[in-house]
Amino acid sequence: MHHQTQEPPIVLRARQHRDRLAFFGNGGDHSYADLLRRSEVVALGLLKGSDDLAEERIAFLVPTGIDYAAVQWGIWRAGGIAVPINSGAAVPEIEHVLVTAGARRLVVTPDLISTIGDLSARLGLSVVAPDTLAGSGPLPDIGCSRRAMILFTSGTTSKPKGVVFTHAMIEAQASTLVKAWRWQAEDRIPLFLPMHHLHGIMNVQTCALWAGAAIEPFTKFDADAVCLRVAERAYSVFMAVPTIYNRLISWLEQTTGTPAAQETLAGFGAMRLMVSGSAALPASVHADWAHRTGQMLLERYGMTEIGMALSNPYEGERRAGSVGVPLPGVDLCLVSESGEQIDGEGAVGEIWVKGDTVFSEYWNNSAATSESFEGGWFKTGDIATFERGYYRIMGRSSVDIIKSGGYKLSALEIEAALLDHPVIAECAVVGLPDDEWGERVAAAIVLEGGRTISLQDLQDWASERVSAYKLPRALLCVGSLPRNAMGKVTKPDVKALFLDKNQT
Ligand code: MLC
Ligand code: AMP
Numbered sequence: 001m002h003h004q005t006q007e008p009p010i011v012l013r014a015r016q017h018r019d020r021l022a023f024f025g026n027g028g029d030h031s032y033a034d035l036l037r038r039s040e041v042v043a044l045g046l047l048k049g050s051d052d053l054a055e056e057r058i059a060f061l062v063p064t065g066i067d068y069a070a071v072q073w074g075i076w077r078a079g080g081i082a083v084p085i086n087s088g089a090a091v092p093e094i095e096h097v098l099v100t101a102g103a104r105r106l107v108v109t110p111d112l113i114s115t116i117g118d119l120s121a122r123l124g125l126s127v128v129a130p131d132t133l134a135g136s137g138p139l140p141d142i143g144c145s146r147r148a149m150i151l152f153t154s155g156t157t158s159k160p161k162g163v164v165f166t167h168a169m170i171e172a173q174a175s176t177l178v179k180a181w182r183w184q185a186e187d188r189i190p191l192f193l194p195m196h197h198l199h200g201i202m203n204v205q206t207c208a209l210w211a212g213a214a215i216e217p218f219t220k221f222d223a224d225a226v227c228l229r230v231a232e233r234a235y236s237v238f239m240a241v242p243t244i245y246n247r248l249i250s251w252l253e254q255t256t257g258t259p260a261a262q263e264t265l266a267g268f269g270a271m272r273l274m275v276s277g278s279a280a281l282p283a284s285v286h287a288d289w290a291h292r293t294g295q296m297l298l299e300r301y302g303m304t305e306i307g308m309a310l311s312n313p314y315e316g317e318r319r320a321g322s323v324g325v326p327l328p329g330v331d332l333c334l335v336s337e338s339g340e341q342i343d344g345e346g347a348v349g350e351i352w353v354k355g356d357t358v359f360s361e362y363w364n365n366s367a368a369t370s371e372s373f374e375g376g377w378f379k380t381g382d383i384a385t386f387e388r389g390y391y392r393i394m395g396r397s398s399v400d401i402i403k404s405g406g407y408k409l410s411a412l413e414i415e416a417a418l419l420d421h422p423v424i425a426e427c428a429v430v431g432l433p434d435d436e437w438g439e440r441v442a443a444a445i446v447l448e449g450g451r452t453i454s455l456q457d458l459q460d461w462a463s464e465r466v467s468a469y470k471l472p473r474a475l476l477c478v479g480s481l482p483r484n485a486m487g488k489v490t491k492p493d494v495k496a497l498f499l500d501k502n503q504t
Contacts, residue, residue, distance in 0.1 A: 017212035042074020045133025052140035053080035065217035162363030185212035231263035241406030278406035286320035307357035402431030
């Protein structure tokens with residue numbers, strides 16, 4: 001009897017759109033048939049004659065576009081777990097990801113090989129260029145409960161943790177959003193977000209490809225390039241973080257009155273849907289955008305561990321400063337400090353979430369996994385209130401988590417890196433409010449024996465150790481750090497040191 005291979009859900013979906021475009025733009029036009037073919041080649045090449053990768057972790061460092069998607073799907077189709085690597089990461093950060101995930105193979109394009117420094121020799125890593133992959137034979141059956149992907153996310157521990165996604169979770173997240181936001185095969189979207197985090201990977205790429213829509217890939221966000229294509233009416237859907245909306249507003253201000261600005265405004269106005277998320281969208285930016293373009297941004301709230309949980313409605317009031325209501329299938333409640341579930345108008349508490357989109361484990365870290373759940377609920381650490389039918393995010397329960405440019409950063413991770421500096425004796429990292437970035441990383445340090453260091457020198461030194469977006473943007477050298485009676489650094493007082501200084 002002929003055996004029909006059980007394929008990852010997104011691959012099955014793609015078979016319905018074989019002749020449609022999956023990717024377009026400067027990197028060329030590529031159909032779904034092309035993506036299916038290329039991902040099969042990657043899968044067979046990775047299998048090298050074995051029947052199944054059996055959840056081997058395959059790291060990959062490949063530019064956004066058809067190549068990235070083909071490698072990601074290829075790993076899935078061969079039965080592996082895809083571990084995307086941040087192309088802007090520092091070598092020690094990549095090492096942490098590879099070692100924690102236990103990845104022995106890295107798929108990397110020649111243009112990005114220098115990103116990994118000496119790691120292949122040091123870790124005995126097998127490095128493979130995607131276009132050298134080839135093979136033949138059948139592909140394994142991929143059940144939905146299999147693990148598919150690990151995304152690393154910073155948090156209240158000093159090193160990022162690996163959030164494990166199964167195919168079932170990916171299916172739940174994509175199908176929920178495709179329905180809620182009415183994705184259609186005719187949609188076209190630009191993709192300029194980093195491809196090692198949820199927003200770019202799931203909300204943009206996976207949802208678009210789930211729906212049979214087309215993606216224009218960019219290696220990074222560039223306002224000039226994106227606005228030019230918006231003016232040409234290249235897109236129907238747009239998804240970005242608040243810092244990008246700030247940049248677009250600056251671009252529109254700088255070009256006011258030019259024909260290019262007029263066309264760009266009209267292009268934004270004509271889109272079907274524009275979404276903001278990953279960090280709080282100031283109500284002033286929401287209003288400014290609506291005033292300029294006529295578009296009411298749809299703000300939603302999510303997290304790597306839970307996918308998207310709250311969303312303003314596609315139809316109905318999109319309220320500035322609010323994140324709307326739970327998406328279908330998401331169970332959500334607010335919990336007070338004393339651990340009681342609270343609801344009703346004006347309730348304030350930590351967001352706890354349950355549902356098919358929620359992850360079930362941090363990779364190889366059962367202690368962190370069990371700490372983050374209670375009674376089956378995932379505890380997000382985000383504080384929200386419920387007002388007139390909508391949720392509003394008020395902040396976070398931990399001062400050690402910073403959101404800058406939509407990236408979640410761990411103050412503890414940055415402190416640990418800075419403490420490796422030979423003259424830094426103590427340090428405390430905080431997030432300062434910032435109009436462009438949401439928050440900005442600031443470091444208060446105590447130096448050994450009367451030494452000094454400039455911000456620039458500190459950044460130059462630290463850039464070998466952490467990604468650019470984690471670098472301190474403000475520095476204070478102090479004689480001692482503010483501490484409480486227990487000897488613990490009091491972060492609100494550290495923040496006050498910077499804010500007081502700015503006022504004088
Ligand atoms: C970069 N710079 C920063 C910075 N990032 N400064 C302060 N804070 C930061 N976070 C500096 C650079 O070093 C550079 O400095 C200058 O800003 C301009 O750099 P750039 O290269 O133009 O910045 P760019 O790389 O374009 O970054 C801006 C950005 C990017 C907004 C496009 O940060 C971005 O793509 N953010 C999205 C992150 C994201 O996808 N998060 C989702 C996580 S998932 P100099 O001195 O060299 O000029 C998630 C779940 C959910 O949150 O709900 O979605
Ligand atoms: P990450 O861990 O990178 O997935 O980031 C998830 C975090 O981003 C959440 O825990 C929130 O703190 C924050 N976040 C995401 N969307 C929003 C939003 N719309 N408003 C405020 N914070 C948000």
